[in-house]
Amino acid sequence: MAIEANQIVSLEYEVRDGDKLVDGNVGGAPLVFMFGxxxxxxxxxxxxxxxxxGEKGDVLVKAADAYGEYxxxxxxxxxxxxxxxxxxxxGMTLYGQGEDGGTVQVVVNEIGTDSVIIDFNHPLAGKDLMFSVTINNVRDASAEEAMTGIPAENKQEDDCCGTGGGSGCGCN
Structure with missing residues (x-):
């Protein structure tokens, strides 16, 4: 049965660039996301x-459908x-704030006396990637998940409210 839009998917994966393992979560917390x-x-x-x-498989993702062309x-x-x-x-990766307020990832390319050349391409841009995946679970989203787009498994725990944080938290 095909996975449908707005279903919550949980999977384990490893991703390789050629023979090099570049990321994965096998043996750790699964990747949980809302499909579509x-x-x-x-x-x-x-x-x-x-x-x-329960199905396992390999998925070749071309650069254009991954992190884009370089x-x-x-x-x-x-x-x-x-x-x-x-x-x-x-070669180091830095994170900053973009013009739109979002997080921007850059890589240091060159360090000069007075300036630094940074590269805004994702480190995996231009690369075809091989994902080895196992589908752990697929379920329908709850009403709240469908509304927010955030799976319950990914919801941030509130560090303040409900933990005795008091009136300074704005929780009253």
Missing amino acids: KGQIIPGLENGIKDMAI NAEAKQEVPKEQFAGIELEV
């Missing part, structure tokens, strides 16, 4: 749509002073 909401890369979502609970123009020279207090190394 763009919460995982499109090529993987499309590759598992006909899998069933864009050689997605680099920027930035004054080195913007990285004050950070011990920079070529």
Whole structure:
């Protein structure tokens, strides 16, 4: 039976770039997401749509359906002073805030005397990836999950309310 939009999927995976293991969660917490909401890369979502609970399989995801093609123009020279207090190394990944307020991941390409060249491409851009997946569970979303798009398994525990945080938390 095909996985349908708005169902909650739980899976284990390993992803390889050629022979190199680049990510995975086998033996750890499963990846849980709402199918059809763009919460995982499109090529993987499309590759598992006909899998069933307990099924294992390999899914080859082409670069265009993973993290996109590599864009050689997605680099920027930035004054080195913007990285004050950070011990920079070529190849290191940094996170910052984009113009839209979202998190931006960059990789340090070059470190000059007065400037740093950063690359905005995802580290896996331009790479075809092989995912080995096991579908742990597929279930219908609850009304709240369907409304928020957030599976119950991924809901953040509130560090304040309900833990005796008091009036300073805005929980009263």
